[in-house]
Amino acid sequence: MASLSPTVRLQPPAPTDVVTVAHPELITLDRLSLWYGAAQALKDISFGIRERLVTAFIGPSGCGKSTLLRCLNRMNELIEGVRLSGTVRIAGQDIYAPGVDVIELRRRVGMVFQRSNPFPKSVYENIAYALRLQGVRRRRELDEVVEKSLRAAALWDEVKDRLHASALGLSGGQQQRLCIARAIAVQPDILLMDEPASALDPIATAKIEDLILDLKRDYTIVIVTHNMQQAARISDYTAFFYLGELIEYDTTARLFTNPARKQTEDYVTGRFG
């Protein structure tokens, strides 16, 4: 790795005192590189993600933003032939160190996928399954958390009369909110979202965005998005990736209005990508 270009360490920019105290750095990436077989997908990425804020990853297709997201809960390991160097620390702990319990890690770092993927079970069972994995068995507790999670995902009113009907009968937007409800039912600390609204219509998208703004009080949210307006609307920090490299990382306001790099400016103004 030493032969690679010198690392540009992009500090979380200009931290005001309020931000550092209320939102300390939770996830630290240090010189993270990743290969799919011989192809390098991530190149020497180092930066920090702050607690209980929304951080957006933007960039053109194939820039590695989804790959990076999957590094944060080790879902990348499900793909054959993945190699990785560098470290990812969450609250100071190297999550790739030997002896780390991947199952526990994934419980603490929840994930919502691009295409909604509810299980072919009832609405209720979708969430109850997540809870049962944690050993929750008592019916009353299950009922309680199912309702709480559905309310938190702003879905309760729409599904309360059909809790025991198949989740696959819901609309696309409802299914995605159900997936979010399922992800937050187990009370993770971090919520990863991989283009959660890319397959939804504008109204459903708006609901998801409202939900994200709601959830950031309690969760550290990292969201991958293709939609720059969306990143501008909901995120506090934005990281711009291009061809596997981190080009720029800054507060969303600054990255969109006053980017430091020409490439970033070209992308956010829609000149390419």
Added chain:
Amino acid sequence: MPPPAHGTPRVPDWTSLARGRRVRPLEWLAERVLMALAFTALVVICLIFLFVGREAWPIFAGRVDSSLARELQDVIPPEDLDKTPPERLRLYLGLTREQFAAMDRDTLRELMEVRIEAREQIPDDKDALLNTVRWRYLIGPHQWTGYDRPVYIWQPVSAIHKYNLVPLVVGSLKATLVALAFAVPLALAAAIYVSQLANPRAREWLKPGIELLAGIPSVVLGFFALIVLATLMQRLFGYPSRLNALVAGVALGLAVIPVVFSVAEDALTSVPRSYAEAALALGSTRWQAAWQIVLPAALPGVFAAVVLGFGRAIGETMIVLMASGNASILSWNPLDSVRTLTATIAAELAETVVGGHHYRMLFVIGVLLFAVTFLSNLAGEWFIHRLRARLEGQR
């Protein structure tokens, strides 16, 4: 087409759209040929069924009489040849008019003597009067002469032809159930492992390896069961009859495993990866994701695999013919020898008189097999349909 000259707009000609069905005649012809071939398959199946059904029909219609003695109840002594009216004599000897006309007195006299001999050879048995292919003897128990209670017996070549189907049906079911009990857990475990848990290199070897089992001729499996498996299992468990439903079922299971495995593995693999991913992202282990999420989602396909395995097991002939012992004993004990429906047809058809009651009974068995597989497939299809509808959220 050259670009239109400046100022004169190009006028498209739409009339060429209507060209009738003469366009692309080769494609039309090819489509018709394929259609004909596809329907041929259906027609062939229908013809087979019609043939089997036609041969079995007289029994269903009650037109066959297997009783030995009824037609021989009253005999005409040869001395009475001249006193008997010719028409009665002809019917008595079972001759056509032409045959009767062509015969001289000596021949007729000899035939009458043969008749007397036949009468003497009939077992002195009240059962000789019974028409044993009537339904009450085919499916109900009957107390035959010499038995102390009503029994179910298939003994088509004994003095009295006993055609009870129950021991054969039970035998077929017994061997099939043993086969499924042995094969389904193994095949499903292998399918779950190969499709969900194995790493790609292991999968590359396992999948074709197990499916290769389907390529072993059943006569080889039967041979293996007859020589190796039977001895081995008798030594292990120490039961009295060496060839029995257990041995036949296990060997049958070897033939069923690749069928169930192949279909179940396909069903499991075709469950969207996103289900397993969702479960893993929630913090399930790979085992939990496979068992609790992927398997229930693949249940219609897995059930189809089991139905297919059932059809394969109940229709398989050579293995059971070689390894089951072929004794038509009615019992549910898997350690008794059994005779299955299929093995009965295979073993007996060559020795029957074409058109005779034994021959026709074997075709009744054929119809029975056909009906069982058809109904099990139908029930399976219905159940799969329901399951799928439930999974897809239509109910």
